[in-house]
Amino acid sequence: MAINREPQVFLFLSKILGRSIIGATGETLGRVYDLTAEFVEPYPIVTGIILRPTQKNNPVVLPWKDVVDMDQTISVSVSSIKDLSVLHLRQGEVLLKDALLDKQVVDTDGAKIRRVNDLHFLKTRYYLYLVHVDVGFRGLIRRAGLIRVFDAIFKALFDYKLPDHLIQWKFTQPLSSPDLLQLNIAQSRLSQIHPADLADILEELDIKQRAAVFQALDVETAAETLEETDPKIQVSLINDLNSEKASDIIEEMSLSEAADLIGDLPKAKAEGILNEMEKDIADDVKELMTHPELEAGGMMTTSYLSFSPTTTAREALDKFRREAADVDLVYYIYVTDEEEHLLGVISLRDLILADADQKLADIMDDRVVSVKLDDKHDTIAEQFAKYAVTAIPVVDENEKMHGTIIFKNLLEIVAPELGK
Amino acid sequence: MEKIKIFWKKILQTGLWKLGLFFALIGPGIITSNVDNDAGGITTYSLAGAHYGLSLIWILIPVTAALIIIQEMCARMGVVSGKGLSDLIRERFGAKITFYLMIILLLANLGNTLCEFAGIAASMEIFGVSKYISVPAGAFFVWWLVVKGNYKSVEKVFLVACVFYLSYILSGFLVHPDWQAISKAAITPTLNFDVGLLTMAVGIIGTTIAPWMQFYLQSSIVDKGLKAENYKYSRMDVIFGSITVNVVAFFIIMLCAVTLFQNGLKIETAKDAALALAPLAGSYASLLFAFGLLNASLFAASILPLSTAYTICEAFGWESSLNSKFTEAPQFYGLYSLMIFLGAGVILLPNVPLISIMFYSQVINGILLPFVLIFMLLLINDKRVMGDYINGKLMNVVSWTTVIILIGLSGAMVVSSFF
Numbered sequence: 001m002a003i004n005r006e007p008q009v010f011l012f013l014s015k016i017l018g019r020s021i022i023g024a025t026g027e028t029l030g031r032v033y034d035l036t037a038e039f040v041e042p043y044p045i046v047t048g049i050i051l052r053p054t055q056k057n058n059p060v061v062l063p064w065k066d067v068v069d070m071d072q073t074i075s076v077s078v079s080s081i082k083d084l085s086v087l088h089l090r091q092g093e094v095l096l097k098d099a100l101l102d103k104q105v106v107d108t109d110g111a112k113i114r115r116v117n118d119l120h121f122l123k124t125r126y127y128l129y130l131v132h133v134d135v136g137f138r139g140l141i142r143r144a145g146l147i148r149v150f151d152a153i154f155k156a157l158f159d160y161k162l163p164d165h166l167i168q169w170k171f172t173q174p175l176s177s178p179d180l181l182q183l184n185i186a187q188s189r190l191s192q193i194h195p196a197d198l199a200d201i202l203e204e205l206d207i208k209q210r211a212a213v214f215q216a217l218d219v220e221t222a223a224e225t226l227e228e229t230d231p232k233i234q235v236s237l238i239n240d241l242n243s244e245k246a247s248d249i250i251e252e253m254s255l256s257e258a259a260d261l262i263g264d265l266p267k268a269k270a271e272g273i274l275n276e277m278e279k280d281i282a283d284d285v286k287e288l289m290t291h292p293e294l295e296a297g298g299m300m301t302t303s304y305l306s307f308s309p310t311t312t313a314r315e316a317l318d319k320f321r322r323e324a325a326d327v328d329l330v331y332y333i334y335v336t337d338e339e340e341h342l343l344g345v346i347s348l349r350d351l352i353l354a355d356a357d358q359k360l361a362d363i364m365d366d367r368v369v370s371v372k373l374d375d376k377h378d379t380i381a382e383q384f385a386k387y388a389v390t391a392i393p394v395v396d397e398n399e400k401m402h403g404t405i406i407f408k409n410l411l412e413i414v415a416p417e418l419g420k
Numbered sequence: 421m422e423k424i425k426i427f428w429k430k431i432l433q434t435g436l437w438k439l440g441l442f443f444a445l446i447g448p449g450i451i452t453s454n455v456d457n458d459a460g461g462i463t464t465y466s467l468a469g470a471h472y473g474l475s476l477i478w479i480l481i482p483v484t485a486a487l488i489i490i491q492e493m494c495a496r497m498g499v500v501s502g503k504g505l506s507d508l509i510r511e512r513f514g515a516k517i518t519f520y521l522m523i524i525l526l527l528a529n530l531g532n533t534l535c536e537f538a539g540i541a542a543s544m545e546i547f548g549v550s551k552y553i554s555v556p557a558g559a560f561f562v563w564w565l566v567v568k569g570n571y572k573s574v575e576k577v578f579l580v581a582c583v584f585y586l587s588y589i590l591s592g593f594l595v596h597p598d599w600q601a602i603s604k605a606a607i608t609p610t611l612n613f614d615v616g617l618l619t620m621a622v623g624i625i626g627t628t629i630a631p632w633m634q635f636y637l638q639s640s641i642v643d644k645g646l647k648a649e650n651y652k653y654s655r656m657d658v659i660f661g662s663i664t665v666n667v668v669a670f671f672i673i674m675l676c677a678v679t680l681f682q683n684g685l686k687i688e689t690a691k692d693a694a695l696a697l698a699p700l701a702g703s704y705a706s707l708l709f710a711f712g713l714l715n716a717s718l719f720a721a722s723i724l725p726l727s728t729a730y731t732i733c734e735a736f737g738w739e740s741s742l743n744s745k746f747t748e749a750p751q752f753y754g755l756y757s758l759m760i761f762l763g764a765g766v767i768l769l770p771n772v773p774l775i776s777i778m779f780y781s782q783v784i785n786g787i788l789l790p791f792v793l794i795f796m797l798l799l800i801n802d803k804r805v806m807g808d809y810i811n812g813k814l815m816n817v818v819s820w821t822t823v824i825i826l827i828g829l830s831g832a833m834v835v836s837s838f839f
Contacts, residue, residue, distance in 0.1 A: 143519070144519035206642060
């Protein structure tokens with residue numbers, strides 16, 4: 001059974017750059033300076049060779065289809081440089097060496113920023129595909145021209161060959177220009193990374209790349225990532241956006257995070273954003289901003305569900321199903337009277353397990369642990385530790401409920417002090 | 421009443437507010453410049469003063485100008501590109517050049533770190549502490565400061581350390597020098613073709629404009645996250661720093677000139693200088709001098725290993741953050757530890773040829789400097805990196821001239837070291 005298999009060879013970019021290009025007449029036309037590739041899925045396809053001619057100075061493009069053979073030299077079907085045109089990149093086409101080699105990329109699988117030491121191609125009979133980027137030490141040594149010495153030493157000393165560290169192209173997000181971030185946006189590789197990891201990556205990037213990456217994220221990912229980012233960086237990222245885009249992102253954040261962020265912004269910017277936001281969210285945020293950050297009022301969120309004591313478990317669950325998607329705290333529901341005095345609390349488990357017709361007043365636990373609006377973070381931490389709850393409601397001196405503190409939000413305040 | 425309020429508001433809006441912003445944004449320039457007056461620097465200045473009196477003091481004025489020109493470019497690159505110098509060199513000049521450059525930088529900085537620990541040992545010996553106690557303690561302090569502290573607190577410690585350089589200025593006043601003669605010497609360039617004198621002149625320039633500084637300055641400016649609009653504050657920071665560093669150098673040379681030189685005392689090291697000062701200028705001047713040396717050495721010993729590790733990791737794309745664990749950033753912590761371990765360890769070996777180690781580390785610095793400066797000039801004129809902030813015509817003439825002179829001098833030093 002004859003299988004018509006294409007010959008397949010792997011090649012490194014560093015081995016292709018600088019190779020001589022031999023024309024149809026056997027004359028050397030020039031050397032490889034760069035490659036152009038079209039960014040298509042699953043692998044970018046090389047579309048042409050940028051060639052630095054032996055005599056003329058201006059680089060010209062040699063279309064990939066004219067390449068006949070690739071060995072120690074590259075044979076092409078063109079006989080003269082005059083037949084070639086100067087570089088003009090089409091939409092979606094990228095200069096590989098220029099955009100990727102020695103530049104930073106995000107490894108979306110390992111959630112790390114890496115520097116590209118080399119590019120790894122798969123050569124089939126007609127095409128050259130970019131399949132991996134090399135980010136390993138071996139690639140660096142190869143670029144430095146020391147790979148033989150290095151291998152010999154490692155072989156002699158440890159009987160070990162350092163492997164290549166290659167990342168698959170599909171887990172690579174180039175960063176070197178905003179255009180490249182836009183190119184990949186359809187695949188949204190960055191949004192595959194957990195927002196907390198993405199926040200770490202943002203913090204490591206330089207100020208320009210940071211802004212470019214952040215602006216390439218979709219609103220939801222941007223909001224989640226922003227929540228995990230250092231407050232100073234949050235401010236600089238939001239400052240770079242116009243009020244409209246900024247308000248879209250901030251609306252997606254949890255209320256307490258949003259209030260903290262807006263509170264840190266310059267006054268004019270903060271007002272601009274609040275004006276752009278939906279009115280009810282903006283009002284809640286303004287309410288939260290009146291409290292100092294380290295007090296209960298500053299840590300709480302006003303996005304929770306509360307019911308009157310006469311509501312039945314079924315009605316409560318129906319409302320829960322309709323609204324919980326946009327609510328910050330879902331593990332408890334609170335029972336309050338008409339004046340919003342806190343009467344009791346019901347955990348989500350108790351609500352689900354309750355008989356559908358039972359009134360909330362009968363299910364609720366009225367021994368509610370609560371904190372006052374101006375309680376400090378250490379007092380609140382003690383309450384969390386003592387009662388082992390995941391959220392504590394915040395009331396004023398008249399027991400009127402104002403919000404609730406989610407454990408995570410307390411942790412963000414307290415965490416920097418831990419381990420010191 | 422109302423008027424006063426408005427008046428205050430105006431002041432706050434214009435002058436004071438800007439002053440406040442200046443203080444919020446300064447740091448990198450002043451710190452870098454002061455680290456520059458490290459153990460090696462202080463030794464060179466003391467020797468220059470003790471051996472040649474006031475005749476070399478004028479050189480500090482052109483050195484200040486050159487320092488400002490070079491560091492201004494670094495600061496500008498940092499602010500505009502948002503990237504460190506090794507990052508830019510890697511992206512522009514490729515892996516091969518960067519690889520070898522980083523190896524030389526590692527060697528040069530290792531030599532410098534060694535000098536700092538030697539400085540710690542020497543200054544503590546003046547206070548009667550054996551080097552077998554002071555050097556390990558110093559190494560531990562450096563380690564602890566950086567690994568346990570965060571950058572903000574470390575920067576504050578460093579800024580405070582800068583204040584201690586005043587001790588040299590204080591001891592300068594303690595000897596009641598003849599100011600008229602000094603100011604005359606400062607503005608009269610004298611240079612004769614005495615090999616020793618020329619070597620000393622090159623030494624002063626080499627110790628003031630060192631390769632590692634450019635990397636350190638640029639990355640600390642990047643760390644500050646300044647935007648191009650606020651660049652002018654960075655420039656002030658750099659200029660202010662460059663001037664202070666040379667004022668301190670001025671006082672050291674002057675102090676040694678009016679005491680040691682006038683009494684014909686020959687010295688070999690900064691420690692000799694401090695000891696020799698006691699009978700001539702009083703024990704306060706001597707102790708202040710020793711304390712200044714200790715501060716300078718500790719200060720530079722904390723910064724050099726860290727700066728080297730950052731620079732190299734940045735160039736090669738290795739994780740480099742004090743916030744990561746050892747297993748997450750092994751290269752970073754490895755390099756950092758290696759620098760401290762070797763720097764402090766070699767000093768503790770018996771019979772180390774310290775003088776020749778210091779000499780060769782100067783030679784390596786001299787080899788490295790031309791490359792770094794040329795790369796800097798190519799980068800700062802690259803529109804793709806700098807956009808509208810590339811050098812102007814005049815600035816290019818000035819900076820190329822400065823760089824060519826510097827290259828000539830460090831080339832001469834390297835060549836002469838082989839004969």
